[in-house]
Amino acid sequence: MKAQRLVLLLLVLALVVGLEAVLMTHLNGQTASAPVTPSPEPTVEPTQGPTPTPVLDLEKTKPNEAGEIPILMFHRFVDELDPNETYSDDFKRYTQSFSYLRELLQRLYDMGYRVTTMNDFLRNEIKVEAGYRPIIFTFDDGAASQFSMIEQDGQLVVNPDCAAAILLEFYEKHPDFGIGATFYVNLGTATFYEDRSEGPQLAGTLQQRLQYLVDHGFEIGNHTYTHYSLPNAPDAETIIQEVGHNQAAMYEQIPDYTFTSLSLPYGSVPSELFSNLISGTYEGVMYENLGIVEVGWDPSVSPVNPDFDPYSIHRVRATGFLAEDCDFEWWLEHERDPVYISDGDPNTVTVPEAYSSLVDQSKLGDKQLRIY
Numbered sequence: 581m582k583a584q585r586l587v588l589l590l591l592v593l594a595l596v597v598g599l600e601a602v603l604m605t606h607l608n609g610q611t612a613s614a615p616v617t618p619s620p621e622p623t624v625e626p627t628q629g630p631t632p633t634p635v636l637d638l639e640k641t642k643p644n645e646a647g648e649i650p651i652l653m654f655h656r657f658v659d660e661l662d663p664n665e666t667y668s669d670d671f672k673r674y675t676q677s678f679s680y681l682r683e684l685l686q687r688l689y690d691m692g693y694r695v696t697t698m699n700d701f702l703r704n705e706i707k708v709e710a711g712y713r714p715i716i717f718t719f720d721d722g723a724a725s726q727f728s729m730i731e732q733d734g735q736l737v738v739n740p741d742c743a744a745a746i747l748l749e750f751y752e753k754h755p756d757f758g759i760g761a762t763f764y765v766n767l768g769t770a771t772f773y774e775d776r777s778e779g780p781q782l783a784g785t786l787q788q789r790l791q792y793l794v795d796h797g798f799e800i801g802n803h804t805y806t807h808y809s810l811p812n813a814p815d816a817e818t819i820i821q822e823v824g825h826n827q828a829a830m831y832e833q834i835p836d837y838t839f840t841s842l843s844l845p846y847g848s849v850p851s852e853l854f855s856n857l858i859s860g861t862y863e864g865v866m867y868e869n870l871g872i873v874e875v876g877w878d879p880s881v882s883p884v885n886p887d888f889d890p891y892s893i894h895r896v897r898a899t900g901f902l903a904e905d906c907d908f909e910w911w912l913e914h915e916r917d918p919v920y921i922s923d924g925d926p927n928t929v930t931v932p933e934a935y936s937s938l939v940d941q942s943k944l945g946d947k948q949l950r951i952y
């Protein structure tokens with residue numbers, strides 16, 4: 581049984597890694613999480629998010645902050661597939677319709693999921709309301725269908741036909757769902773832009789596009805400067821250049837925006853070069869990734885789990901036109917125990933007694949552990 585499972589995972593991994601390699605027709609995306617704002621002083625009125633509940637009804641909310649969190653990985657979107665065209669399976673695995681995204685958001689909302697951000701996850705500052713389940717959205721490669729802008733009546737506005745517009749629209753109707761996603765970009769390639777032969781022309785400068793995302797609660801993350809195939813890196817310099825140049829390019833657009841996480845294009849790097857992904861200096865520009873996210877095939881363990889490795893964060897591929905085992909719809913049907921249920925208070929980690937072995941106390945930092 582264990583062997584079968586291992587074989588399945590290896591197959592899926594091989595498939596997923598291979599796919600992204602084939603795919604490199606430039607899908608871009610990333611989950612933007614809200615820009616890291618310094619935590620407000622305790623005396624300052626909280627601006628958003630759940631108010632810590634002094635008395636939590638544990639039996640009612642059943643929090644389990646040792647549980648798993650899905651981190652969805654999206655690539656690109658279309659209105660629908662053209663019945664007269666042939667698409668590769670890779671295209672169909674990594675592409676879904678805008679209407680699917682709309683329907684998915686409603687379903688997640690109804691199931692009790694609430695949005696958290698990569699930055700909050702990395703810092704174990706999850707602010708989801710008590711009794712609800714955090715979910716993180718990531719978009720790799722900076723595709724225009726993830727986010728783009730158009731001109732309307734002389735104004736630069738978000739293109740209604742993009743994933744970010746759909747997230748913002750849903751948030752407007754359901755503010756308690758939350759907003760956030762991390763967009764992992766390659767600033768050496770076309771980012772949130774493409775030339776179009778029909779439909780509204782895309783508009784705005786790269787700076788305006790990135791700034792719009794940051795101003796609307798999204799995060800930008802590093803996906804290397806040119807979507808470089810990291811497993812092929814011959815030396816440390818190549819990695820430093822790919823990761824550092826992207827940060828340098830980001831500073832040219834938004835001078836104080838520092839990436840805090842990296843999404844690996846294609847896969848990992850040889851272990852002797854891995855430390856260069858975590859931190860380095862490129863032409864005087866320093867970078868440091870608190871987290872490194874993988875292509876992945878399963879939900880992430882909690883940040884306090886003994887197995888949690890911030891440099892190997894698992895993600896789940898959002899289900900495309902071609903659904904497959906271990907993509908997100910599959911996981912919704914094959915839920916793995918335990919799932920993460922928030923206690924509503926980012927300062928405490930609340931875990932049922934039966935799951936207390938899933939907490940590594942050295943990962944608690946200044947959080948208070950509550951076992952019930």
Ligand SMILES: [Zn+2]
Nearest residue numbers: 720721807845
């Ligand atoms: Zn990519």
